[in-house]
Amino acid sequence: MTAGIIVETEAYVAAIDPASHAYRGRTQRNRSMFGPPGRVYVYTIYGMHVCMNVVTEAEGTASAVLLRALEPVAGLDIMRARRGVGVKDRDLARGPGRLCQALGITLVDDGHDLLSSNLWIANPTDAVEDRRVLATPRIGITRAADLPWRFVLAGSPFASGRRTTSRTPSP
DNA sequence: AGGATGATGAAG
DNA sequence: TTCATCATCCTA
Numbered sequence: 243m244t245a246g247i248i249v250e251t252e253a254y255v256a257a258i259d260p261a262s263h264a265y266r267g268r269t270q271r272n273r274s275m276f277g278p279p280g281r282v283y284v285y286t287i288y289g290m291h292v293c294m295n296v297v298t299e300a301e302g303t304a305s306a307v308l309l310r311a312l313e314p315v316a317g318l319d320i321m322r323a324r325r326g327v328g329v330k331d332r333d334l335a336r337g338p339g340r341l342c343q344a345l346g347i348t349l350v351d352d353g354h355d356l357l358s359s360n361l362w363i364a365n366p367t368d369a370v371e372d373r374r375v376l377a378t379p380r381i382g383i384t385r386a387a388d389l390p391w392r393f394v395l396a397g398s399p400f401a402s403g404r405r406t407t408s409r410t411p412s413p
Numbered sequence: 414a415g416g417a418t419g420a421t422g423a424a425g
Numbered sequence: 426t427t428c429a430t431c432a433t434c435c436t437a
Binding site for chain 1 (some may be wrong): 419
C-alpha cells in the first residue's frame with residue numbers, strides 16, 4: 243500500500259479553459275472527464291508517461307484536477323521499487339508522471355471510482371490553512387498560461403516546479 | 414492518411 | 426538545455 247499527501251494540483255475547467263483536454267468537446271481519450279465526479283481521468287502524455295486527474299463536476303460537465311505531486315507517507319519502499327532504487331524521497335512523486343509511477347497508476351485505472359476502488363483520497367487529518375496554499379500559473383502548458391490555477395503547498399520540497407515560499411504581490 | 418503537438422522526465 | 430517517444434487529434 244502506498245500513500246501520500248497531495249501537495250500540488252492544477253485545475254482544468256473545460257468550458258472556459260483552452261488548456262483543458264476537453265475544451266473542444268468529448269473524445270475517446272477524455273470521456274472520463276465527462277462522466278460522474280469522483281472518478282479519475284488518466285491519460286498518456288508525451289508517449290511515455292501517464293498523468294492522473296480527479297473528475298470534479300457533474301456528469302456532462304468536463305472539469306478535472308490534475309494531481310501533480312505528493313509528499314510520500316507510506317509504502318516508500320514500494321514507490322522506490324517502481325521508480326528506481328536510489329531515487330530520493332523528494333523525487334518519488336514530484337511531478338505528475340512520477341506521481342503515477344510511484345502509485346502504480348496506469349491507463350487501466352482510467353475511469354475508476356475513487357469511492358469504490360482500491361484507489362482513493364482520504365479526508366485530511368490536518369486542515370491546511372488557506373494562507374499556506376499558493377495559486378500560481380500552471381506548468382507545461384501553452385494556452386491560457388496566465389491563469390493562476392496551480393495550487394501548491396507553500397514551501398513544500400515535495401512540490402514540482404520552482405520552489406515557492408510566499409505569495410507574489412500583484413503588480 | 415499524415416503531420417503536428419503535447420497537463421513530462423532524465424540526463425548533460 | 427536537449428531529446429526521447431508516441432497516442433491523440435486535426436486537417437484533408
